[in-house]
Amino acid sequence: MTHPDHQVAIIGGGFSGIGAAILLDRAGIDDYLMIEEGDGVGGAWHWNTYPGVAVDIPSFSYQFSFEQMAGWSRVYAPGKELKSYAEHCVEKYDVRRRTRLNTRIVSATFDDEGDFWTLGTADGDSITARHVVGATGVLTQPKKPEIEGITDFAGTVIHTARWDHGVDLSGKRVAIIGTGASAVQVIPSIARKVDHLTVFQRTPIWCLPKPDRRLPGPARLALRLPGAKAVTRVASQTFVELTFPIAAHFHNLLPVAGVGERLGHTHLRMAVRDPEVREKLTPKYALGCKRPSFSNDYLQAFNRSNVHLETESIERITATGVVTSDGVEHDADVLILATGFKVFEKGNMPAFTVTGAGGVDLEDWWGEHRFQAYQGVSVPGFPNFFAILGPYGYNGSSYFNLIETQMAHIVRCLRRAEKVGATRVEVTPEANTRYFERMLGRRRHQVFFQPSCSTANSYYFDVNGDVPFRASPTLETMWTSSRFDLDDYTFAGAAVS
Structure with a gap:
C-alpha cells in the first residue's frame, strides 16, 4: 500500500x-x-x-x-x-x-x-x-463487581455509566454498591424518590464542600466583558491546581492536603447528625490517596430516615437482595452498580x-x-x-x-x-x-x-x-x-x- x-x-x-x-x-x-x-x-x-x-x-x-x-x-x-x-x-x-x-x-x-x-x-x-x-x-x-450471585438478581440492575432512564425508581427499594464519584452524585439525587435506599460502602470517600452555585443571567453577561473569561479561568485553574496537582504530587514539600482534610472533617461534622454514621463516613487515609469528591448534599443524604449506610462486606447477591457478611439480607427491587470503570x-x-x-x-x-x-x-x-x-x-x-x-x-x-x-x-x-x-x-x-x-x-x-x-x-x-x-x-x- x-x-x-x-x-x-x-x-x-x-x-x-x-x-x-x-x-x-x-x-x-x-x-x-x-x-x-x-x-x-x-x-x-x-x-x-x-x-x-x-x-x-x-x-x-x-x-x-x-x-x-x-x-x-x-x-x-x-x-x-x-x-x-x-x-x-x-x-x-x-x-x-x-x-x-x-x-x-x-x-x-x-x-x-x-x-x-x-x-x-x-x-x-x-x-x-x-x-x-x-x-x-x-x-x-464500566467495571462490574465480582460478587457471587450477581447474575441471579431478579430485579433491575443498572450501572451508573449506562443509566436506564426507562426505570422508575419511585417507591422502590434500591441498593447501591459503591461510594465513589458517581455515587456521590447519584445518592442525593434519588434519595427523595425511592422508598428505601441501602448504600453499600467499602471505603469512605473524602467529601469536601462544593463551591457551586447557579450563575444568574447578569453573571453570565459579565463573563462576556473583555478579560472576564481570562480572569475567571485563572482563578479556577489556581483552585484546581491547589486541590490536586500541588496537593498530590508535592505532599511532602507543600502540605496543603492538611488544610483540605480539616475542611473535610468540618464538613462531615456539620453535615451528618448521627455520630455512628459520621464515624463510618470518616476516611482513615490521607486526602488524595484516591479520588476525592465535592458535594453539598451527599453527606446530608444519610440524615434521611429512608437511607441506610451499610459497611459490612457483601457476601453474595440473591434473587431478592444483597447478603452481607453478618448474614443479613437487604431486600431490593433495583440494584445500582456505582462501581466505576476499568x-x-x-x-x-x-x-x-x-x-x-x-x-x-x-x-x-x-x-x-x-x-x-x-x-x-x-x-x-x-x-x-x-x-x-x-x-x-x-x-x-x-x-x-x-x-x-x-x-x-x-x-x-x-x-x-x-x-x-x-x-x-x-x-x-x-x-x-x-x-x-x-x-x-x-x-x-x-x-x-x-x-x-x-x-x-x-x-x-x-x-x-x-x-x-x-x-x-x-x-x-x-x-x-x-x-x-x-x-x-x-x-x-x-x-x-
Missing part, C-alpha cells in the same frame, strides 16, 4: 478526540478521521447520564482554552451542558464531516514495511492511517489490541516493563502511535489542559515528520527510560506513597503498586510538552536522508 486512507486516525469521539481533531486542523493537518464507538460525540458526557451527573471541577477550567463559554448555568455544569458543549465544538470547528460514529475499533496493527496502521473494526472492515492518536480515555469501560486492568488501556513493530503487543509490553510512556504520549516499539492519556501523562489538572498539552507534543512530532519527509516516528528507548526514571524519582514527594494510602482501595494504583500519573505541576507539563528535544524521537522513511 502506497497511501493509507488517512494521515491521522483519531480513536475516540470524546473531548480528547474532539480536541485532537481541532488542534490538528489548527496545525494544518486536516486529513484525519475521528472514529467513535457510540452514536454521538462527547465521550463520558454521551454515555454517563445518571441522575445528578455533573462535572467535578469548575466549568471555567473544564473547557478548551480556545473555546471558552460564558453560558454555563452553574459553576459546576451539569452533564447535559457538557454534552451540548461537545456538539458545539464539533459543529463550530467542522469536525463532524470527518467523524465516523457507531464504529468500534477492536485492533490496531502496525505495518513494518509500509509504516502505517491498520485498524480493524467490530463490523469486520478496516481503516488505514499513517498515524494513530489514541483518544479513548481511561474512564470508559482503569489499569487489562483490556482498557486501550480497549483494543495494539500490535506494534515486530508484532509486539502493547499490553504484553506494559506487563513486562510496567506502565510507562514518554510524557504519557509515546512508547518505544510502537511507531506513529500517540496517546492523549497514556501512562504518566495525566497530572490531575483539568482533562482539557491535558488534551491541549498532549496535542502540543503530538503536533510537534507530526510537523517534524512532514518537514523531513518521515513516514515513521518513534520515541527512543533512551528518552523513554529517562522520563520514566524521572517520574519514579519524584514519587517520594507524592501523597500516594504515604503509609495510609494502603487502606484506600484506590484505582490510582496499578498491579505493580505504581501510580502512573505525571508528577509535575501544570506549568511544567505545558513547558516540557512544547519544548522537549525532538531528537528524543527517530524520524525515518524513504525520504529521510
Whole structure:
C-alpha cells in the first residue's frame, strides 16, 4: 500500500478526540478521521447520564482554552451542558464531516514495511492511517463487581455509566454498591424518590464542600466583558491546581492536603447528625490517596430516615437482595452498580489490541516493563502511535489542559515528520527510560506513597503498586510538552536522508 486512507486516525469521539481533531486542523493537518464507538460525540458526557451527573471541577477550567463559554448555568455544569458543549465544538470547528460514529475499533496493527496502521473494526472492515492518536480515555469501560450471585438478581440492575432512564425508581427499594464519584452524585439525587435506599460502602470517600452555585443571567453577561473569561479561568485553574496537582504530587514539600482534610472533617461534622454514621463516613487515609469528591448534599443524604449506610462486606447477591457478611439480607427491587470503570486492568488501556513493530503487543509490553510512556504520549516499539492519556501523562489538572498539552507534543512530532519527509516516528528507548526514571524519582514527594494510602482501595494504583500519573505541576507539563528535544524521537522513511 502506497497511501493509507488517512494521515491521522483519531480513536475516540470524546473531548480528547474532539480536541485532537481541532488542534490538528489548527496545525494544518486536516486529513484525519475521528472514529467513535457510540452514536454521538462527547465521550463520558454521551454515555454517563445518571441522575445528578455533573462535572467535578469548575466549568471555567473544564473547557478548551480556545473555546471558552460564558453560558454555563452553574459553576459546576451539569452533564447535559457538557454534552451540548461537545456538539458545539464539533459543529463550530467542522469536525463532524470527518467523524465516523457507531464504529468500534477492536485492533490496531502496525505495518513494518509500509509504516502505517491498520485498524480493524467490530463490523469486520478496516481503516488505514499513517498515524494513530489514541483518544479513548481511561474512564470508559464500566467495571462490574465480582460478587457471587450477581447474575441471579431478579430485579433491575443498572450501572451508573449506562443509566436506564426507562426505570422508575419511585417507591422502590434500591441498593447501591459503591461510594465513589458517581455515587456521590447519584445518592442525593434519588434519595427523595425511592422508598428505601441501602448504600453499600467499602471505603469512605473524602467529601469536601462544593463551591457551586447557579450563575444568574447578569453573571453570565459579565463573563462576556473583555478579560472576564481570562480572569475567571485563572482563578479556577489556581483552585484546581491547589486541590490536586500541588496537593498530590508535592505532599511532602507543600502540605496543603492538611488544610483540605480539616475542611473535610468540618464538613462531615456539620453535615451528618448521627455520630455512628459520621464515624463510618470518616476516611482513615490521607486526602488524595484516591479520588476525592465535592458535594453539598451527599453527606446530608444519610440524615434521611429512608437511607441506610451499610459497611459490612457483601457476601453474595440473591434473587431478592444483597447478603452481607453478618448474614443479613437487604431486600431490593433495583440494584445500582456505582462501581466505576476499568482503569489499569487489562483490556482498557486501550480497549483494543495494539500490535506494534515486530508484532509486539502493547499490553504484553506494559506487563513486562510496567506502565510507562514518554510524557504519557509515546512508547518505544510502537511507531506513529500517540496517546492523549497514556501512562504518566495525566497530572490531575483539568482533562482539557491535558488534551491541549498532549496535542502540543503530538503536533510537534507530526510537523517534524512532514518537514523531513518521515513516514515513521518513534520515541527512543533512551528518552523513554529517562522520563520514566524521572517520574519514579519524584514519587517520594507524592501523597500516594504515604503509609495510609494502603487502606484506600484506590484505582490510582496499578498491579505493580505504581501510580502512573505525571508528577509535575501544570506549568511544567505545558513547558516540557512544547519544548522537549525532538531528537528524543527517530524520524525515518524513504525520504529521510
